[in-house]
Amino acid sequence: MSLAEGETARVGEVDDSAVLCEITSGGVAVLSLNRPERLNTWAADIATEFYVRIDRADANPDVRAIVITGRGRAFCAGADMGSVSGANTLADGDPVDVGAVIGDRPPHFLMDLRKPVIAAINGACVGIGFTHALMCDVRFAAAGTKFAAPFARRGLIAEHGISWILPRVAGPGVARELLLSGRTFRAEEARDLGLVTGVVASEDLLAQAVSYAEGLAANxxxxxxxxxxxxxxxxxxxxxxxxxxxxxxxxxxxxxxxxxxxxxxxxxxxxxxxxxxxx
The missing domain is CATH 1.10.12 (Lyase 2-enoyl-coa Hydratase; Chain  A, domain 2)
Structure with missing residues (x-):
């Protein structure tokens, strides 16, 4: 893969952007969530950069498909919950600014993009990370990857449109069970439930997703x-x-x-x- 014009870091320089973007010679933009130290939990920094990068990819005539993945051990381990002390402040009754965490777009905006979006789910895919993956057109997952929609276990509701998309991807019975239990399940079960197209060895995941996307771009x-x-x-x-x-x-x-x-x-x-x- 080659870096897109205008997005190349200097030699020896570490790109600390919250989301990285590379464009392959086959016309695929690869967007990588780049906060591995916190398992790519979704927060304002990722949201802001993600929207910019994906808008550029959707507008770029050289890009014909988009792959989304994460760096490190996680795809996206949910929203950034902060610390225990921070959670305790919820008891004070102060309103939570959800928009500051999620950004100005709901996950279903991925469905409105003109170009196909493929998720390469390299690790933990939880909460809003799971919702974003479901809004992609096609999903591949690394073997053993953990998935969960643990909203009920956090005292929350089915957030950000997951109650709409999950029944459409896996059927109402599967959606009801996963959302009510909030249980963790692995990529192999996700494949059996129809949530992912394929389960791939971790070291082969990104290459498989990019190859699939380049096939769409070419044909x-x-x-x-x-x-x-x-x-x-x-x-x-x-x-x-x-x-x-x-x-x-x-x-x-x-x-x-x-x-x-x-x-x-x-x-x-x-x-x-x-x-x-x-x-």
């Missing part, structure tokens, strides 16, 4: 990917007739794009397609 129309992502979100809330009617309208629009001619021509000529980038 799929960016315009088609953007439209299909939108369809999946919108059509999940409507009926079959609405989805079919909308698809017919979108099909007519897609036939006017050069992507269709290129896709068919590349198939007939048995060569990789050369789809134009998103406008």
């Amino acid at each position: 799929c129309s960016p315009a088609s990917l953007a439209q299909i992502k939108a369809q999946l979100t919108i059509d999940a809330e409507g009926g079959m007739d609405e989805a079919t009617a909308r698809a017919e309208e979108l099909m007519a629009e897609s036939l006017a794009r050069p992507d269709v001619i290129e896709g068919i021509t590349a198939f007939l000529e048995k060569r990789p397609p050369r789809f134009p980038p998103l406008a």
Whole structure:
């Protein structure tokens, strides 16, 4: 992977950004949460940098897919809870500024991005970290990785849209059990429950996720990917007739794009397609 223009640290310099970004030669932006000393727990520093980095990736025509991972032993071990003494101040009745921790966007904004987002879950994936992973389009996890939605065990509610996304990914029965118990489970069970696409050895995880993302970048129309992502979100809330009617309208629009001619021509000529980038 090569560093993106404007994001290269000087030789010998340690990049202390809360989120790092590299862009591969295959058109994939790799965003790495970079607070390993606290297991990449979500706080204002990560949130602010994450939104900047991912907006740049979504707007960059050279980027066709995005991979999100974490540095160190965790993907994201939940929200930064602070210290025990800090938690005790909640008893004083002072309102908690959740926005200061979470940032100005809910996790479901990942579903609204035009480009596919792949989670490479390298370690602990808990709380809001689990929610963010679920909002990604595809998920790979390192073998043995721990997952949990422990909100009930912290006296909290199902936060940040997880009660909406989890039933849609794994079904209502699985979602109900995981959210009510708040139990910890590992990547292998997550795969069996349909929460992750594959479980990979830790040392191979990022390469597997990037390879998958580069496959999308090389073989799929960016315009088609953007439209299909939108369809999946919108059509999940409507009926079959609405989805079919909308698809017919979108099909007519897609036939006017050069992507269709290129896709068919590349198939007939048995060569990789050369789809134009998103406008």
